[in-house]
Amino acid sequence: MEKTSASRAFGGVQGVYKHRAKTTDCDMTFAVFVPPHNEGQKLPVLWYLSGLTCTHQNVMDKGEYRRKAAELGLIVVCPDTSPRGERVPDEPDNWQFGSGAGFYLDAKQPPYDRNYRMRSYIADELPDLIAKHFPADMTRQGIFGHSMGGHGALTLALGNPGQFRSCTAFAPIVNPMEADWSKPAFEKYLGADESDWRAYDACALVADGARFDQILIDQGAADGFLESGLMPWRFAEACAQAGIDLTLRMQEGYDHSYFFISTFMDDHLNWHAERLK
Amino acid sequence: MEKTSASRAFGGVQGVYKHRAKTTDCDMTFAVFVPPHNEGQKLPVLWYLSGLTCTHQNVMDKGEYRRKAAELGLIVVCPDTSPRGERVPDEPDNWQFGSGAGFYLDAKQPPYDRNYRMRSYIADELPDLIAKHFPADMTRQGIFGHSMGGHGALTLALGNPGQFRSCTAFAPIVNPMEADWSKPAFEKYLGADESDWRAYDACALVADGARFDQILIDQGAADGFLESGLMPWRFAEACAQAGIDLTLRMQEGYDHSYFFISTFMDDHLNWHAERLK
Known part of the structure; x- marks a missing residue:
């Protein structure tokens, strides 16, 4: 692992790091904010997954998470959204597939199956690296994200409830199997058999029996x-039928941008901190 | 004036606007955050001037001013840094002159004197536009900025103490007449006679008798x-000799980036709000 940059912020350090990833067979860049803490202290880890076209950098620049994360003592990890x-x-001309559009799944179809393995990268390889290099208590992990990253957070939490103790999302893609902006990517990554898609669709996962205690979603x-593309009411319906405690907040007047995300960032960080104590 | 974009943020609106400016004889873009307020209410206006290479957008994306400005009821105006x-x-290959490097002065030398008139633009033309289109109380204006924009804030406040009731800066260029990254630009914009430069140099202004009640500077x-290039101790010395109440805070470990700016943004907004009440 190589340090690309590190700046003091809110008493902690916002760093950017690069490493050779085995799962995606390429160099991967990610951002980590480590809040002020005592020597030897281990801190909870909160994963932020970004949306289509983003890298690790967008939320680092525009998400406004550092002030509150410093106050709450949370490590915030912001991975990239695809291999590169x-x-x-x-x-290159398709913003809904390939670079910036990994959809947090493990591709099965060649030629994508060699690199597009973001599910394994986020669930397994990067946590090992974080555990090794940062003051992280890996028994206390939470996950959240925006849009495609909200899809990533929901499906990773529903698929690995033992790994993540808290889950929230901003404007998540809750039913990518059925949405025009994600369906073509799913077909290219996973093949035509839609039964292989269900592990990467929050609505389908819940229908198939996956459970998570409590989830918060903010939607502009x-x-x-x-x-x-978003249709959060589909997930609300799935959760209602499954008895999952979902808080879905429709936020009047808010759009899909980081102006929306940053506005409700504090609420999400508080939500996670309460559950990661 | 034309609205380029507008997004809800922290209960207010972050907008970007474009207009044909007379002073700089070109189209100018600027950002305005209007906090939540009551119908008919007039709000104080805080000007944020950005540094070299920036546009209106950098601080809008990375400055993290909206949460606190919404709480305090401040309009925040973020102009561009030069004509374009x-x-x-x-x-184009020089980041310390021309586009992105207007230095908040009125050029006297051709061919720059036609467009590079950022001093008049910020002090006169843009305030008139803000007064006309936004719920602004122009009797309550404050000004701050970063680096070249800190220079802009200090020199505008010292030059127009009747217009601005509060002034702070992040890592300002306090003595641009004497610094390598600004001297060549001053010569090209203003000519070889350094007596013409003094109105655009905070240290020289104070030496020449300009006064301002209280100033806060944070410096990494x-x-x-x-x-x-920054050398804030020169301004501290000038203020000490002149009896200006300067608070200069050296912030251990902090660099020149927006990670530094955003960390101390709340302190600056509070400083201005107290003086603009």
């Missing part, structure tokens, strides 16, 4: 993707 | 530009 590099197959009511 | 456009003379002690 010359040797990684991509569709003025979000341009609300009707076409 | 095909017809504006520039040195790990800032790579500290010794070569």
Whole structure:
């Protein structure tokens, strides 16, 4: 692991790091904020997964998480959204597939199955690296994210409830199997058999029996993707049927941007901190 | 004036606007955050001037001012740092002159004197526009900024103490006449006669009799530009001799980035709010 940059912020350190990842077979970059803490202290780890077209950097620049994370004593890890590099197959003109659009799944179809393994990268490889290099208590992990990253957070939490003790999302894609902006990617990554898609769809996971104690979702009511791609009411319905305690807050006037995310960031950090104590 | 974008944030609206500016003879873009307020209410206006290479956007994305400005009821205006456009003379490979490097002065030398009139733009033209289009109480204006923008804030406040009731700065260039990264620009904009430069140099202004009641400066002690370009102790000395109440805080471990700015943003907003009540 190599340190790309490190800056003091809110008494802690916002760093950016690079490493050669085995799961995605390429160099991966990620950001970690370590809050002020005492020597030897181990801190809870909160994973933030970003949306389509993003890297580790967008939320680091615009998410406004450091002040509250410093106050609450949370490590915040912000991974990239896909493998990248010359040797990684991509569709450069397609923002909904390839670079910046890994959808937090493990691809089964060649040529994508070699690099597009973000599920394993986020669930297994990167946690091992974080445990090794940072003052992290890996028994206390939470996960959240935005849009495609909200999909990632929900599906990772539902798929690994033993690993994550808290889960929230901003404007998540809750039913990517059925949404126009994700369906073509799922087909290319996973193949035509839709039964293979269900492990990567929050609604399908809940229908198939996956459970998580409590989930918070904030959704902007003025979000341009609300009707076409996000449709949080589908997840609300699935949770209601399954008895999952979902808090879905429709936020009047808010769009899909980081202005929305940063506004409700404190609420999400408080939510996680309460459950990771 | 044309609205480029507007997003709800922290109960207010973060907007970006464009207009044809007379002083700089080109289209200018600026950002305005209007906090939540009652119908008919007039709010204090806080000007944030950005540093070299920046546009209106950097602090809008990374400054983390909206949460506290919403709480305190401050309008925050973030102008661009120079004129821009095909017809504006520039040195594209020089980040310390031309586009992104207007130095908040009115140029006297051709061909720069036609467009590079950021002093008049910020002090006169843009306030008129803000007064016309936003719920602004122009009797309550404060000003702050970063680096070149800290220079802008100090020199505008010292030059117009009747216009601005509060002034703070993050890592300001306090003595641009004498610093390597600003001297060549001053010569090109203003000519060889250094007596014309003094109105745009905080240290020189104070030496020449300009006064301002109280000033707050935060400076990162790990800032790579500290010794070569910033040298805040020169301003501290000038203020001490002149009896100006300067609070200069050296912040251990902090660099020149927005990680530094955002960390101390709340303190600065509180400082201004107390004086703009």
